[in-house]
Amino acid sequence: MALAIPENVVVSKLDELANWCRKNSLWPMPFATACCGIELMATGASRHDLARFGAEAFRFSPRQCDVMIVAGRVVMKMLPVLQRIWQQMHEPKWCISMGACASTGGVFDTYCVVQGIDRFIPVDMYVPGCPPRPEQLIQAIIDLQDKIAAEGTLTGREFKTAERQQPKRALMELPILGQTPVFPSRPIRGGMARPDTNSQGVG
Amino acid sequence: MSTTADAINAVKARFDVKVDEYRGEHRVVVPRDSLTAVMTLLRDVCAYDLLLDVTCVDYLNYRGATDRFGLVYLLANSTTAARLNIRVMLNEPELTVDSVVGLWEGANWMEREVWDMFGINFAGHPDLRRILMPDEFTAHPLRKDYPLQGRGERHNFPSITRDQA
Numbered sequence: 001m002a003l004a005i006p007e008n009v010v011v012s013k014l015d016e017l018a019n020w021c022r023k024n025s026l027w028p029m030p031f032a033t034a035c036c037g038i039e040l041m042a043t044g045a046s047r048h049d050l051a052r053f054g055a056e057a058f059r060f061s062p063r064q065c066d067v068m069i070v071a072g073r074v075v076m077k078m079l080p081v082l083q084r085i086w087q088q089m090h091e092p093k094w095c096i097s098m099g100a101c102a103s104t105g106g107v108f109d110t111y112c113v114v115q116g117i118d119r120f121i122p123v124d125m126y127v128p129g130c131p132p133r134p135e136q137l138i139q140a141i142i143d144l145q146d147k148i149a150a151e152g153t154l155t156g157r158e159f160k161t162a163e164r165q166q167p168k169r170a171l172m173e174l175p176i177l178g179q180t181p182v183f184p185s186r187p188i189r190g191g192m193a194r195p196d197t198n199s200q201g202v203g
Numbered sequence: 204m205s206t207t208a209d210a211i212n213a214v215k216a217r218f219d220v221k222v223d224e225y226r227g228e229h230r231v232v233v234p235r236d237s238l239t240a241v242m243t244l245l246r247d248v249c250a251y252d253l254l255l256d257v258t259c260v261d262y263l264n265y266r267g268a269t270d271r272f273g274l275v276y277l278l279a280n281s282t283t284a285a286r287l288n289i290r291v292m293l294n295e296p297e298l299t300v301d302s303v304v305g306l307w308e309g310a311n312w313m314e315r316e317v318w319d320m321f322g323i324n325f326a327g328h329p330d331l332r333r334i335l336m337p338d339e340f341t342a343h344p345l346r347k348d349y350p351l352q353g354r355g356e357r358h359n360f361p362s363i364t365r366d367q368a
Contacts, residue, residue, distance in 0.1 A: 076357050083361075159365045
């Protein structure tokens, strides 16, 4: 016997209800350290109007936010601050790495600039650009909403990633110009001898 | 005593200095040991009451250079607008020079920056700590023998995963 359900009742999963609530009220935490921050402000302003996607409520307290937008380069003195702010945010939380500098260090390949924040905190979305246009950031937020809708769970099982993740290439050491051999010599399969010309090259 | 030429003559009469000029800018190269005496004379007698900047140049591999570091003090007279460029040449291992914080209070942070970036030690400085780099940093990154991309300090942080946060 079928259960009699009135017209105004929708049957769903609890996970999907939680995802629906979460994805449509993202509260961004602006971690704006450089020119990407200007585009971030433009995204929240009236012309691009992030309120259309439910993410207009920027809060400067990590306790009240659930998506951190790192906009700009992060230097090694700022990185402990970034990590602390990330840890102060409540679950569920996501991170958008906005622009070339936050994602890779950009043109600032110097001794004090962190070469990509994904070496030190988890990142969900990368936005390319220098700086990205507001449309690109909005696209990243829409993609993040899709990601939350697709794989989010009420208990946050999707964040238990450590056991099923391969070590990221970005978490491994990148070559230092003039110091690290770019292509470390490795035995060539088949035993063909080849002069190792690249081991002293520079990046 | 007001003009730059008067000041230079006053310094020349008492100390063993080298003076040169380029496009109206005067540079006085002072021996390391008489820096405090020269600066006191310039401030009290010649009325150079404003210290504009303290900075440093690393002459490693510079063509024709005989000294490693050139410590630069830019002075100004706020009444006559006269300018003077004082330079102290330093060589390793004697990278210590007397602090001028006692003469100009504003030299405090500038000398801290020179210490941070070049490793010049200022004797008598009240608070000689790093000002730009983190405290646990060990190198002096604006020296020419320090690699541009560092020695891996920028990677030396713990990595936070999803589960830790």
